[in-house]
Amino acid sequence: MNEERLISKKEVLEQMRISYGQLYRWKRKGLIPETWFTRQSTFTGQETFFPRDKILERIQQIKEMKGDHPLDDLADVITQHVDEKLQVAFDKLQHLKWFDDSILETCKVDRDRTRPLTIQETLCVAVLSRLRKAARSEELSLVQRTLAQRLDAGLLDRITEERLQLYLLRKRLSGGGISAEVSMVSIAPAKAVFDPDTEQVESVDLGHMLERIKLDLAKETVDGSAEQATDDDTEADNER
């Protein structure tokens, strides 16, 4: 069904130089989603496989960040749950250089504002930045309105769960010597199917975007507070 390339657990361990203990620990902490584990029978016996790109990227993220954050916090950053109240200080966003002034304008974000951005606003900025090359300015504004109106808390949580994507679509209608082009924005699960006359200009993986936002911002906030690195080969000494 899924044409994603798979990688076996053993290969993951070898390539990323991690141990079984680490992998299982990260799984327990919710850093690696349950849905990525697929068990398959191979000629050597039963093995677990993962979607290749996703697992390698995720483990890289975890390895990069685990020194600075306790594992449990990391889970909040990396995984599904979106804290609706998560706010983003504007200057941090500027740091990331995702956007230019026109995008801020479209997103109705004041350039010298002091109030932090909501997660919705941040996502909007991020999505528009991704689209700005492919999309026309009126389309950007359409995307902004879609996100502003539809992106309530419920939808935020569904983004990762249902792997929602934002699609920018165009359709040409012609008849009687006149032709017109219509732009549409749709938020739908990955691999949504559209009619053959519809051109898919661009799609943005919203879940991935959210992760990036949370990760980048988390990196920004680290400021060297090396919390006790509970992870790793500090054997949890549990003689009770």
Next chain:
Amino acid sequence: MNDEKRSASLSGAGKLSGGDYTRVSISGAGKVTGDLKAEALRISGAGKVEGRTEALQIAVSGSGAFGGEVVAEEMRVSGAARVDGAARVKELKCSGSYRVKESISAEYVKISGVLRVGGDVEADLFKASGGFEIEGLLTADKVEIGLGGRCYAREIGGARIDVRRGGYRERGILLDGLVRMFSGRGTAELRASVIEGDEIHLEDTTADIVRGTRVEIGPGCHIGTVEYSERLDVHPDAEVKKQTKS
């Protein structure tokens, strides 16, 4: 009635409506309708909570049934407990019989009685000296099993996995009897389909696949395939059909 938290005690046959309590004690045949939130819940008779249970401490020495999820800092079962949802308990100790329909997630699990779980068991440290049946994955940093009954988990994974014959023996004669009663015959062995870890020591274990960094296959083992990366030792009284080094 005031709004302050109450404590309640059921000693005959009684019903208690759910809500927020300090202490709840059921010593007769008692039922809590709805969700229960309490600092301490003690069931020494036959008690049932129909909804979700959230408590700092839960002690079951009689028979306790939980209709929904159980969330607790500490849960001790010396009688029989049944949870029809998932159990999220920091410290779980069971010397009686404990059945969980879904999964258990905990920091510390110690089983000297019998444990049956329909889903996964996750902990930092899992110690068992009784018997268990885990339909899903058993994962912990450290899995210590002193075979004291029939043990089964579909998969076991963690940093260290240590399985020994009648090793961690901490229970008395009475519990021994109880364990035997629940686990059927006296055969103390572990069966699993896959066992994965960094340090693995096994005895009296039957498994299809064992994967690890340093692996010791002790007496009484029947293993289909061992895949190891650093070291493998196989006891003369063990059978390993195939071994590969990667």
